[in-house]
Amino acid sequence: MKFLAAILLLIVAVAMADQDEDSWNFYKFQFGRKHSPKDEAGRRRNFIARQRRIEKHNREHAEWQMGHNKFSDMSDDEKLALLGANPVIRRERLVSAEASLPVLDRALPASIDYRTDKCMQPIKNQGQCGSCWSFATVVPLEFNTCKKTGTAVALSEQMMVDCDTGNGGCNGGMYDRAWQFIQGKGGVMKSSAYAYTSGSSGLKGTTCKFDSTAIGAKVSSFGWTMPYPNQTVSMTYLQSDGPLPSAIKVLDSLYNYASGVYSDPACIVADENDVAHAVVIVGYGTTTATTTVPATPYWIVRNSWGTGWGLSGYFLIKRGVNMCNIESWTAYVRVV
CATH class of the missing domain: 3.90.70.10 (Cysteine proteinases)
Structure with missing residues (x-):
């Protein structure tokens, strides 16, 4: 059972990683973002963290909504x-x-x-x-x-x-x-x-x-x-x-x-x-x-x-x- 649970978690993690990559690539296309190889990883991390916050907020709040924009991959x-x-x-x-x-x-x-x-x-x-x-x-x-x-x-x-x-x-x-x-x-x-x-x-x-x-x-x-x-x-x-x-x-x-x-x-x-x-x-x-x-x-x-x-x-x-x-x-x- 532990082995099957581990396999399931791995499958979910791979699926989320693929989804994150698709979202990141679409974001870059949508907002015309072009990063150097040096900056790409950090920008992607900023974006994924923002994606999680947006998803959580929109699930929990009906009075106002969040969405991606040019700030989503920016540093603080x-x-x-x-x-x-x-x-x-x-x-x-x-x-x-x-x-x-x-x-x-x-x-x-x-x-x-x-x-x-x-x-x-x-x-x-x-x-x-x-x-x-x-x-x-x-x-x-x-x-x-x-x-x-x-x-x-x-x-x-x-x-x-x-x-x-x-x-x-x-x-x-x-x-x-x-x-x-x-x-x-x-x-x-x-x-x-x-x-x-x-x-x-x-x-x-x-x-x-x-x-x-x-x-x-x-x-x-x-x-x-x-x-x-x-x-x-x-x-x-x-x-x-x-x-x-x-x-x-x-x-x-x-x-x-x-x-x-x-x-x-x-x-x-x-x-x-x-x-x-x-x-x-x-x-x-x-x-x-x-x-x-x-x-x-x-x-x-x-x-x-x-x-x-x-x-x-x-x-x-x-x-x-x-x-x-x-x-x-x-x-x-x-x-x-």
Whole structure:
């Protein structure tokens, strides 16, 4: 009997190894992965480990699903390079809390979704550079400038990476400091005049090439949504002031988010400064209850990891519980 059991285990192991190899080869084909012989074994191990986590999660959770993407064979260090939110301490944030809650002339709607608004620029990709903060900086400026002028505009993240010495380029930064820099500089340039290169060419911040003749937007004022964390306050600002940048804690599972409303008990944290990635809230809503999953309030969040990640570059995250600190770091900006 022991011999037969050993044979059976061997057969199962061989079958799993074959299945893993097929999955690995399909992944490389699907995502155009070509590795050197030196890197192949390590990349394959990363992928197989990720495959196991995805399978386990999707068996055990119905509220949101994981899937493979360009991050599935990356090392932990490579994924950490995609983060770059470096917030200031809370005392400094309180000093800037001068604005009061906007007074709306109508009740808050049940949902808001700016993803398809004509003033929302296409999803962008920060690449292997911790410049998420610069992408979060320009999204509301693009949106609000378009609303004011009636003309869509794409703004330069690279200008902040290269020129904003108050932030750290690919080593991280924060959108409030970037807005302050833009105010002092007289505006932010259009991306057509200052294209993004840090994530694709390996140029992680070069000599500043600021040109005042190519300015596409100017900052009038900005601030933190107060009081915080408060979903109603953030919803109010979202309606009155457009998309709201925020900073979040990132668990390893988020890299392979595929669909549904993201949540994790480990991402409800006591330390409000435990954040590492800048994103932008562009809407909210509530799911329809099913027999297996209750109705869940959510934020619609724009990321800067390209359209091949999540919901074509966006994700949903549970609203009203300060998931991953997202309701502690919402900020608004107004344009000239």
